Amino acid sequence: MAPAPRSRYARLVASLPATVPFVSPEALERRVGRPLALRIGANESAFGPSPKALAAMRQAAARVN
Numbered sequence: 001m002a003p004a005p006r007s008r009y010a011r012l013v014a015s016l017p018a019t020v021p022f023v024s025p026e027a028l029e030r031r032v033g034r035p036l037a038l039r040i041g042a043n044e045s046a047f048g049p050s051p052k053a054l055a056a057m058r059q060a061a062a063r064v065n
Contacts, residue, residue: 022042
C-alpha cells in the first residue's frame, strides 16, 4: 500500500531548518537601512491569542478575587 500523500504544509514544515538564529531588530534595521515601523518580539504574534486561550482566560477570570 502506498503511503498517504502529505499536505503542502507538511512539506513546508519538513523543509524548514532545525534552528533559525535570532536576528535582533537593530541588525534588521541596519540590513534594510531604515528604522522598523513595527517591532514584534520573538515571543509575540501578529495573529493575536487563540480562541482556546481566550476561553481559558475568561474561565480563569471568573475565579479571580
